[in-house]
Amino acid sequence: MTEVLILGEIKDGSPDLRTLELLSAGNALSNGAGCSILFMGDSVAEAANKAAAYGPHTVYRVEHPLLKGFQPDLWLGALEQACRRIHPSVLLMGHSFVGMDLGPRLACRLNSRLTTDCIDLSIDPEDGLLLRTKPVSGGNAISVFKCPGQPQLATVRGKVFAPAEPGDRPGDMVDIQVEIDPSMIRVESIEIVEEETVSLDKANVVVAGGAGLGEADGFELLEELAAALRKSFGNVMIGCSRVAVDKGWISSDHQVGLTGTMISPDIYVAVGISGAIQHLVGMVHSKKIIAINTDPACNIFKVADYGIVEDYEDIVPALVEKLEELS
Amino acid sequence: MTEIRIIVCAKQIPDPEAPLSDVSVDAEKLEVIVDAPQVISPFDENALEAAVRLTEDMGGKITVLSLGKKVSDTVLRKSLAAGADELILLEDDQFEKLDSHSTAAALAKAIQKIGDYDLVLTGRQAGDWDSGQVGLLLGEMLGLPCISLARDITIEDGSVVVKKGIPEGYERVKAKMPALVTVSNEVGELRYISRTRMLKMIQGARSIPSWSALEIGVNPEALQKMAITALSSPPDMGRDCQFMEGAPKEMAEKLAAVFMALK
Secondary structure (H helix, E strand, O other): OOOEEEEOOEEOOEEOHHHHHHHHHHHHHOOOOOOEEEEEEOOOHHHHHHHHOOOOOEEEEEEOHHHOOOOHHHHHHHHHHHHHHHOOOEEEEEOOHHHHHHHHHHHHHOOOOEEEEEOEEEEOOOOOOEEEEEEEHHHOEEEEEEOOOOOEEEEEOOOOOOOOOOOOOOOEEEEOOOOOOHHHOOEEEEEEEEOOOOOHHHOOEEEEEOHHHOOOOHHHHHHHHHHHHHHHHOOEEEEEOHHHHHOOOOOHHHEEOOOOEOOOOOEEEEEOOOOOHHHHOOOOOOOEEEEEEOOOOOHHHHOOOEEEEOOHHHHHHHHHHHHHHHO | OOOEEEEEEOOEEEOOOOOHHHEEEEOOOOEEEEOOOEEEOHHHHHHHHHHHHHHHHHOEEEEEEEEEOOOOHHHHHHHHHHOOOEEEEEEOHHHOOEOHHHHHHHHHHHHHHHOOOOEEEEEOOOOOOOOOOHHHHHHHHOOOOEEEEEEEEEEEOOEEEEEEEEOOEEEEEEEEOOEEEEEOHHHOOOOOOOHHHHHHHHHOOOOOOEEOOHHHOOOHHHOOEOOEEEEEOOOOOOOOOEEOOOOHHHHHHHHHHHHHHHO
């Protein structure tokens, strides 16, 4: 029996949006049977019941007091045991913090091969193996991989698949007992520090800076621009390239790109960003793109609608002044 | 604990910051062709920086490992210029286009051959295939505690303490060494290396050891290549850029008008 399984993630007692996307990705692979969902945690009943309404084949509940919070060693042990019990032919996880922490090590333990950050999936009718489509080379190419092993393993990029719709019949509910204990913990948590982070994907306009700012103070100028734009555009936030984070100018929650946030605001303003491909893939779907850079040949102008080739310090103050006047 | 022994795994890749025009896809040969200089993968540079800071603080030894069919020691000698003590290349015809699992398996063998270490550091993912697996696979194969996405690494009483990035902020975690840590860019960029120092290291007489698959005890037959069945260019992302003309103030005013029209 072939079974497509997804690893669900829970937010505030409900399956999160990525889980619903995974469910539709999994359903498409399940040949009409519907895919199954597995939830892990110390209390998963509420999320499992809500997920059942989406008509999955089966909802597996892996509940254990030690699965409270996310301790990777314990979660990995539990997931490995659940996979050995269920024997899914395919296991999909989100390309999320949890999926990327567990996926590689799970693949190692199950002697299977994982493909990460997939944007399309299908089954090769010849051999039943998963065809895993993934952007590579920072997004410069799209590659299709096929690997041996069972389960066939992939992490799936968010916002690519449409979330699943509620189904006709509720899925079966199955409890899976796992044996985990504190001796499995190799990495001990000392503290979790919650930081106030920006949610760039909620911005109407993102004003982003990169290496071309030359110094951390450049972001003060960008903040002035953001403030001037707020009067007309509402939610305006500050973004940045990876280099700006590397240099310690700004915190990583502002980072746009492959390893930062992928966004598509109404307007993206790139200041002093040359446009490495891993940055471009994170903002290229913005509705309008405006770039200010001293190098006319740089990548960012290739994806921009409007460009200014000049030092941003000679442009931004005058721009702010004019915007104040007009708005 | 007195001195720390760190192994940093660094991959040589074509510069991922290269202009788009330097990248093309050969769909027949299933190859991405990047006409750009070779560099150390950016997150691996972050890992090296973390290692150099640790040994600056407490003394110790850094060994850099780099695996490939042919690794340019010119590119990797940068790690020595930055403060690594030793560079070992893992070179073999059979190391071409390995999948993540086989790459990690070969690195694990080389690390076992080195034997003596407290910490293994890798970048969170490589800038060419962006798979993000080798570090954790390697840790699992070596049976080490694994910590991903380090923003900061310190050593306290024989344990490694890591500020690990999580969606809500960060988590401070601790593991007994030896341990494996994958490093994210928040650690900071690799220190500046003067041209003189770089040239001195590149032209230096120092010979760099190169180990083959057999020398690290890897059965070449057991290695698996990346199984690519198709490769294509991404959809065209290009737009026609309308450039503002004139003096800076004029351009700024024109841009302000563009904003107002988009309101």
